[in-house]
Amino acid sequence: MSEAPHRHAGSSALRAAETPVPEPAERKLRCAARGIEKSFGATKILRGVDLEIPEGTFAVLVGPSGCGKSTLLRLVAGLEQADKGTITLAGRDVTNLPPRDRDVAMVFQSYALYPHLTVRENLAFGLKLRGTPAAEIESRIREASAMLGLEKLMDRLPKQLSGGQRQRVAMGRAIVRRPTIFLFDEPLSNLDAALRAEVRVEIRRLHDRLGATTLYVTHDQVEAMTLADSLWVLNGGLVEQKGPPLEIYERPRTKFVATFLGSPQMNLVAGKLSKEGGAFWAEGGGVRTRVDEERFGDALVEGREVTIGVRPHDLCLAKGDAPIVAELKVEIVEALGSEAFAHGWIRSSGPTFVARLDAADARSVRPGSAIPLAAAPSAIHLFDAKTDRALGD
Amino acid sequence: MNERKPGLLETILVHTVLVAAVAYALYPVLWVVTLALSKTGGTEARVLPLPRGAEDLTLDNFRLVTGVGDPEKGWLFARQLVNSLVVSCATALTAVAIATPAAYALARFDFVGKRTGLRGMLLTQMFPGVASAVPLYLILDALHLLDTRSGLVLVYAATAVPFAIFQLRGAFLAIPVDLEEAAMVDGATRVQAFLKVALPAARPAIAVTALFAFMSAWNEFILAATLLGRESAFTLPVVLQSYVGEYSTQWGAFAAGAVLVSVPVMALFYVAQRQLLSGLTAGGVKG
Numbered sequence: 001m002s003e004a005p006h007r008h009a010g011s012s013a014l015r016a017a018e019t020p021v022p023e024p025a026e027r028k029l030r031c032a033a034r035g036i037e038k039s040f041g042a043t044k045i046l047r048g049v050d051l052e053i054p055e056g057t058f059a060v061l062v063g064p065s066g067c068g069k070s071t072l073l074r075l076v077a078g079l080e081q082a083d084k085g086t087i088t089l090a091g092r093d094v095t096n097l098p099p100r101d102r103d104v105a106m107v108f109q110s111y112a113l114y115p116h117l118t119v120r121e122n123l124a125f126g127l128k129l130r131g132t133p134a135a136e137i138e139s140r141i142r143e144a145s146a147m148l149g150l151e152k153l154m155d156r157l158p159k160q161l162s163g164g165q166r167q168r169v170a171m172g173r174a175i176v177r178r179p180t181i182f183l184f185d186e187p188l189s190n191l192d193a194a195l196r197a198e199v200r201v202e203i204r205r206l207h208d209r210l211g212a213t214t215l216y217v218t219h220d221q222v223e224a225m226t227l228a229d230s231l232w233v234l235n236g237g238l239v240e241q242k243g244p245p246l247e248i249y250e251r252p253r254t255k256f257v258a259t260f261l262g263s264p265q266m267n268l269v270a271g272k273l274s275k276e277g278g279a280f281w282a283e284g285g286g287v288r289t290r291v292d293e294e295r296f297g298d299a300l301v302e303g304r305e306v307t308i309g310v311r312p313h314d315l316c317l318a319k320g321d322a323p324i325v326a327e328l329k330v331e332i333v334e335a336l337g338s339e340a341f342a343h344g345w346i347r348s349s350g351p352t353f354v355a356r357l358d359a360a361d362a363r364s365v366r367p368g369s370a371i372p373l374a375a376a377p378s379a380i381h382l383f384d385a386k387t388d389r390a391l392g393d
Numbered sequence: 394m395n396e397r398k399p400g401l402l403e404t405i406l407v408h409t410v411l412v413a414a415v416a417y418a419l420y421p422v423l424w425v426v427t428l429a430l431s432k433t434g435g436t437e438a439r440v441l442p443l444p445r446g447a448e449d450l451t452l453d454n455f456r457l458v459t460g461v462g463d464p465e466k467g468w469l470f471a472r473q474l475v476n477s478l479v480v481s482c483a484t485a486l487t488a489v490a491i492a493t494p495a496a497y498a499l500a501r502f503d504f505v506g507k508r509t510g511l512r513g514m515l516l517t518q519m520f521p522g523v524a525s526a527v528p529l530y531l532i533l534d535a536l537h538l539l540d541t542r543s544g545l546v547l548v549y550a551a552t553a554v555p556f557a558i559f560q561l562r563g564a565f566l567a568i569p570v571d572l573e574e575a576a577m578v579d580g581a582t583r584v585q586a587f588l589k590v591a592l593p594a595a596r597p598a599i600a601v602t603a604l605f606a607f608m609s610a611w612n613e614f615i616l617a618a619t620l621l622g623r624e625s626a627f628t629l630p631v632v633l634q635s636y637v638g639e640y641s642t643q644w645g646a647f648a649a650g651a652v653l654v655s656v657p658v659m660a661l662f663y664v665a666q667r668q669l670l671s672g673l674t675a676g677g678v679k680g
Binding site: 077078079098099100102104105106108109110112113114115116125126129130173177183 | 569571572574575576577578579580581582585589590593594596
């Protein structure tokens, strides 16, 4: 509990690109799942997933609905049984143990507070069941309620609490248990946007303060990016990519990961590689850009069919003699104050294209106009047109 | 929420309908109460069944039914009242005790015969109780339970259990599984999750189910009249019927008896109303 929190999120993109996913070997694994398979009837939900969470890590499982992330969390909790594979918690094989013997605490999406019990009784419930001495229960409840600001709510029933308060009680119920691992199943989805941002920070703060090990499931990529030390992107029952969130954001290994993380999502157009004047260019769908040869290396082959990807945030209004990557026919401008997003298309038959603009630049942009866009070659992503895997990986 | 204020015409219309509905429901009750309190009996057709005046009011009918001044009759009535109470309470308890775990299992687990069992129970609800009066009589006779309270409880519970299971299964289905899963992650066994979480959350539904079982037993006449022969074993509905003779009917006594029979049920509703109305699960999960 006293271990200092450890974050990878700040690691630089370049370093991350050169090194494999940094697994802190010096720290013990708190949770490990190997070769997990799970089906419900004829539907295969997990197809051989491996998961490793070192002590003190905030691991986030993210993916679209149906990708198997909640199932994986429930398997770790013991609420489902795996068809294949093993799960160990703190070095102990818990694959066939019921939830009560796994020493995990879980915060449910619905909070799942016991409706007939007061906040105090809700917090004490698990400790009482485990035969914790009354004085110990009292001190743990006092500590958790102070940490979460629940002191004044202790004698209320769940129905007398607001959504945010219920959320805090649910977290309190987990904290008093001092478990091997904290499990969160989309805990913020029932809160409004403002509260969600607030509680998100709160959860991370608590994790750091407790030196806890956490497995957190969400479909919200903002939560995933902001909370995770270690991010696991699931798709179709498989781990599509894992690593520190910024590394995944900057170097997505597949087209799916590239479009799933980042909002607005990455622009993609079909294109081809060509070589001109000793330099490689990617061209297609009205986009023409130089590519980073150092990054893609041998993957650059003249005539190779690729998908060109560029994030809206990596685009800007081309000024001066900056090379123009594409010309955007603007349909809508979303002005957010500090920045703006221009939505439109490059070719009328092509996909919609989004570019982030500085607020000042956006003032002069009108729907219907065409604007030149620039992007650094290092910001250009290339994916194999057939396999959808990123080039250079 | 923006509440619309109803117009005058709408208010008048709504209240007229409500008053008419209440009058419709209470009209027979007014008749019975008037009959019970009236000296003359007054069964002749009248639009407004009200006592003719203070001199017409009396409690004689109640005295007659309860046997005030006639120790033997009084003792008999007390015994019959106890019969009704014991049979109804025992029916309610037995039905709930059997139906609650059964309903929980049917709501939460998959097992062989679940659907068939549910259909079978539904099937039993399609036949009126009286259809099985003869076989029930023969069975109870074979078990030497005719004319006994336990025999009647057995019969009533058997008919109340399927309905209770249906009602409670619905209640358990409405309780989020998350609650029990949270309890199990917190350290509870499946049985503890049921006893400490699901059961308290289903308390209002269990109260309603028990009340229905109690009422159906309390009001039941045909089976009681068939299965009970001794006067001292009678339940109150059978006693009431004894005031309706082949050649003459003691309407006053019958009405007084009817009022007395209604009182415990009304009292029970009054006591249980908070439990009946409270949504105890509110707030446990999102929303």
